[in-house]
Amino acid sequence: MAERRHATLALIGLPNAGKSTLLNVLLGQKLAATSQIPQTTRTRVLGVVNRGDVQLAFLDTPGFHLPKHILNERMMSHVEQALEEADLLLWVVDADAFLGAGERALAKRLKKLDRPVYLLLNKIDLVSKSRLLEKIATYKDLLPFKEIVPIGARLGLNLDPLWSLLERDAERNGWLYDPDTFTDQTERSLASEFIREKVLRKTREEVPHGVAVLIERWLEAGQEEYPEDLGPEGVFIAARILVDRDGHRKILLGSQGEMIKDIRQSAQRELRKLLQRPVRLELFVKVDEGWRDRPEKLDRLEL
Ligand SMILES: Nc1nc2c(ncn2[C@@H]2O[C@H](COP(=O)(O)OP(=O)(O)OP(=O)(O)O)[C@@H](O)[C@H]2O)c(=O)[nH]1
Ligand SMILES: [Mg+2]
Numbered sequence: 001m002a003e004r005r006h007a008t009l010a011l012i013g014l015p016n017a018g019k020s021t022l023l024n025v026l027l028g029q030k031l032a033a034t035s036q037i038p039q040t041t042r043t044r045v046l047g048v049v050n051r052g053d054v055q056l057a058f059l060d061t062p063g064f065h066l067p068k069h070i071l072n073e074r075m076m077s078h079v080e081q082a083l084e085e086a087d088l089l090l091w092v093v094d095a096d097a098f099l100g101a102g103e104r105a106l107a108k109r110l111k112k113l114d115r116p117v118y119l120l121l122n123k124i125d126l127v128s129k130s131r132l133l134e135k136i137a138t139y140k141d142l143l144p145f146k147e148i149v150p151i152g153a154r155l156g157l158n159l160d161p162l163w164s165l166l167e168r169d170a171e172r173n174g175w176l177y178d179p180d181t182f183t184d185q186t187e188r189s190l191a192s193e194f195i196r197e198k199v200l201r202k203t204r205e206e207v208p209h210g211v212a213v214l215i216e217r218w219l220e221a222g223q224e225e226y227p228e229d230l231g232p233e234g235v236f237i238a239a240r241i242l243v244d245r246d247g248h249r250k251i252l253l254g255s256q257g258e259m260i261k262d263i264r265q266s267a268q269r270e271l272r273k274l275l276q277r278p279v280r281l282e283l284f285v286k287v288d289e290g291w292r293d294r295p296e297k298l299d300r301l302e303l
Pocket of ligand 2: 019020032033040041063
């Protein structure tokens with residue numbers, strides 16, 4: 001029997017490049033929230049895939065950006081931790097976007113690190129072959145990439161060559177996680193992320209950046225105040241959505257509450273899929289001005 005090997009791979013890049021979409025498609029299951037809003041991911045998310053003798057531990061990270069609030073500083077320290085931990089870096093770029101100051105800053109950081117880096121040119125469904133070749137030529141000057149792989153995370157395009165390269169480059173002895181370990185995220189943290197995702201997908205401008213979700217109650221059958229009509233298999237979840245300003249609370253509620261109703265319904269559907277059991281979700285919106293700059297609040301939110 002061949003020896004077991006493993007590698008830890010950090011998915012890094014600018015906000016909105018498609019890192020979390022890639023994590024989900026590589027895992028074949030949704031673990032990370034994804035949205036069109038930059039800075040969707042706020043922490044480090046582990047997803048483990050075992051392929052034959054090879055174990056690949058992917059770390060999704062927040063998009064690389066200049067911190068404005070303490071929240072953003074913490075997001076960047078999650079990136080730093082993942083960079084330190086990883087054996088190999090997967091730099092995901094939006095092939096449909098220009099190479100700008102953010103990419104140059106990240107390249108500078110990676111140069112200092114001296115770790116092998118793959119360039120994953122994502123969203124190939126949006127660009128022509130000739131533009132893709134141009135992009136490859138521009139990026140090549142930034143860093144000596146170990147591999148350059150064009151992919152389409154959303155549609156799962158061209159992932160086979162990526163898998164082969166990752167399997168080849170997993171060089172560490174043994175496995176890091178037991179075969180049943182799939183992620184480090186708890187059901188509660190996934191639930192709060194999926195609720196936040198629905199908020200991000202339905203609101204715009206500055207609202208999404210000031211939103212956080214806190215699970216307040218998680219009740220199962222037999223517990224006090226569990227709604228018995230949900231049946232013996234169900235779970236009752238009450239979550240608080242924090243917003244930064246009263247104006248944002250109004251946007252989130254919508255006229256006659258239709259926005260929050262819509263968010264609640266789509267989040268509840270998603271949680272049923274995640275937990276594979278009946279779910280009843282209740283949402284409350286609360287203004288908590290300046291939460292992004294309060295360390296004790298960020299601790300409570302596990303950010
Ligand atoms: N057309 C297209 N869109 C994609 C592809 N991959 C991701 N996207 C979209 O790009 C947007 C950003 O995706 P995310 O996966 O949230 O990006 P991210 O890099 O994790 O972003 P942050 O968490 O903000 O750093 C979403 O709207 C995705 O649906 C792709 O292959 N093609
Ligand atoms: Mg993300």
